[in-house]
Amino acid sequence: MNAEYAEGTAPLRITILSDSSARVGVGHVMRCVALAEELERKGNDVTWLADLSGIGWLNELLRQAGATSQVPEPSLPRLIDQVRELHPDVLIVDSYQNLAQPIQELRGNGIRIVGIVDEATPRFEADLYICPGPPVAWTDQTDSAVISGPGAILIRKALRQRRQPTWTEREAGSMLSIAVRLGGTDASGAAATMIRILSKLSRRTRFDVVPSTPGAEDALTELPANIRERFTTRPAGSDAFEAAADADIVISAAGVSAWEFACIGRPLILVQVAENQAANYAFFTKNGWAQGWGLLDDLVADKERAGERLAALLADRYNWREGAKEAWQAVDGLGALRAISEITDVVRSSADARDLLD
Secondary structure: OOOOHHOOOOOOEEEEEEOOOOOOOOOOHHHHHHHHHHHHHHOOOOEEEEEEEEEEHHHOOOOOOOOEOOOOOOOHHOOOOOOHHHHEEEEEOOOOOOOOOHHHHHHHOOEEEEEEEEOOOOOOOOEEEEEEEOOOOOOOOOOOEEEEOHHHHHOOOHHHOOOOOOOOOOOOOOOOEEEEOOOOOOOOHHHHHHHHOOOOOOOOEEEEEEEEOOOHHHHHHOOOOOHOOOEOOOOOOOHHHHHHOOOEEEEEEEEEHHHHHHHHHOEEEEEEEOOOHHHHHHHHHHHHEEEEEEHHHHHHHHHHHHHHHHHHHHHHHHHHHHHHHHHHHOOOOHHHHHHHHHHHHHHHHHHHHOOOOO
């Protein structure tokens, strides 16, 4: 670690290694963006190792933020060399790949490891674990620092700015506005299923569906014109969140986006579209923060029953409003600031330095 850190005269060199692709989605990158924003604001140097090919809007988002990125090397020995060549003081890892062995080697080189983990993350050794959501059982077996729960949710600045300073109840109009947000890539193909089910609902509803996919557009063409006109579809991107922020209620996948909508106080109906969303889905529904619609596979298997269940959830306005308020109170959007405080402590303890990130 740079000797100048002992005097607090040099910025930290941070490398973020994050999963990202059209197949695995963008949730890992989006929660890392929140950390990167604050780290860069404090004058630190941040470099990304993430494959952004095929996700143009995300690539553009990082480019506009001035981020430097490289595609991670596919083999573990080459990945180790790639990280070493960047000479990071801290490596932030958010990945579902089994990286225990390379991380152990890099840690042995004096690089401090920060793991952003959830129940689907393979175990690896780190100096700090950030669990943005439900606690992760295997982190209880470590002596390293751990932060978890709603206070550790990593929320980007643009989203925090949409959060109202005090809770204000908003009445829905006679025409219910429903935003459907299924992640940045919809790798599961859920959008088409949602459109077919939603089309059976009352005429007093309108829908904004993201992302627009070939399957979603095909589903729309199957609908009569008078029903199709109640739907708007748009590609994934940062502006998709802005549009959903004004909806009466959001139907969301139970991934990172669910926490983002909780932070700004939007009522939620959740769909579990992937196995790695099971912990979030259970956490939200158990606490009454969101209405649980079910697993995507079950909705696909019985669309008629799924439509009946959704209609009942939409009619229960008192519960979805109360749940939104409780989630808004719990998810204050300051998780990135708390995480950086913990990163500061990790670096200070390793370098015996002061004011490294101030």
